[in-house]
Amino acid sequence: MDLQVLRWFQAVADGATVTETAQRAHITQPALSRALGRLEREVGTPLFTRAGRALRLTPAGRVFKHTLDQTLDRYDVGLRAVAELVDPDRGVVPLAFLHTLGTWLVPPLISGFRGAHPMVRFELRQHGEAGILQSLLDGVVDLILTSGNPGHPQVRWHRLLVEPLRLAVPSAHRLSHRKRIRLSEVAEEPFILLRSGYGLRTLTEELCRQAGFAPRVTFEGEEVETLRGLVAAGLGVALLPPPHAVLSTLDAVTAPITPAHHLEVTDVDATREIGLAWLADRSLPSSSHAFHQHVLAAGPTLVPAAYRTSRR
Template sequence: MGELMEWQQLVYFKEVAEREHYLQAAKALAISQPALSRSIQKLEEQLGVPLFEKRGRGIVRSSYGDAFYTHAVKILEEMEKAEKHIRKMKDPQYGEITLGFMRSQGLQHIPRLLKQYKEIYPSVEFSLNQGSTEELINQLREGKLDLCICNMDQGVEGLTWRKLWTDQLYVYVSDTHPLANEEQLALHQIEEEPFLLIRPGYSARVMFEQIVEKYGLEPKVAFESEDMMTILGFVAAGQGIALLPSLETLQMSHVRSIPLIEPTERQIGVAWREGSVRSPASDHFIEQLVTYSTKFGE
């Protein structure tokens, strides 16, 4: 295999090819003419063809030079685009962030967060993905996400996690339910009710199963779905009750949310891969998440 071509050789060649004059090209490049001539000679040796031919006292591109010039221009243009792209990625006011989040967070915190962030940094691009905590952690490990906002009660090897805020489960009942006017509910008041549950794999379902085990409940499951809005629709129709996180920004007709007396907290935080090369925009967004969570907790 021949010697690898250097980027600088392409810059020198392009200048000579466009000026068709070594001295003028050398002055434009701020190098000596002998140094420029040696660079072009080395390039011709690498390619095995003459790129220029003499014509009178000057030079012109050979047919090989014409062909190589077309490709050299495209390569240098792509290099310039690549450099601009990297410079933007290094700038926290630009950059790209691939963010994953739990479905429950997509109903309140994430839209609010992104709205606030984009008002200040409109040039930062987000690629968004939602799913269960298990799905998000797997995608994070596979490098498909830069960051994810999820529930992580226990540490996960290879990931760093920083707590942001605390969620708790609420009892959701229809506004015609006998318990609809209660200020708080205890588990013994709802254990005989038909439950409408998030499917297995989601953080809210894990919390429910932990509660069932801790308090020795034997719940009657009436329906399962991965979509909270579907569950709340069934709640509104009086088809059962649900235990779901706080959905404070969601206005759902004919549904009431009532806090449980028993503690049912879960920790929500931001996670990323240990040792991952994150953009400054991602690091800056983590800082903004922490600031948001501090204000949210006040």
């Protein structure tokens, strides 16, 4: 089987159209269709069925793709391992992380690592917990920085630190003069939450449940800083990581409204664990292994002392 044809099959099976795949491959659409036809004859059964203008995998196609994804992933890992063996200073580290970690944790981790490995490249992806976990399971990335142990049997996770959550309230809110608050005190307030599928959304709902109520959701978003801005605009309250110094400075200069106030929560354990995860049964290429070791050593030292926790 032609390796390139297998990659074309994978692209179409993942949802790309034949036209899009042919354009990316710089071949004609009929040529790609013929190549996929040859692949089906080699496999011995149809792999696609047509649904309107789209192609859908047959049951045999789904089985074939599952095995092919694993095979191509191992092949690509092998290529990277050989390339890094030949030139260990020019590897690639595919990394995915939560949006909220991109402003304070990820930059110094990468900067500190590249001080010793200046030629290593990073392929970075941002998403919520579900998205970055899927990227890891699919072999798209080698490592993920996420909130809480994913609890997946194929994944190993190491806690780096515990990050406190604060109740963000508008500057004109009746409680904004306070430093501490019981979460139960805002049971009747409108809440601004991340969309379903984000770990902070699940954690917020659980903490509210522990405090004796279900949050009344008025707005949903996909970025913590968007939620913080909506709170500052007076549209509700939210449980959020505290703003970091860099963001606070920028907010003071550019924000058209008074920033939100962030209050310590005292009646529930309003914290979340931040950690590094990788696949348990997959050997990391040398560059990713070196970054893995760097994160385990440097991660807990890059945050204020109040955030730190003992390693497990």
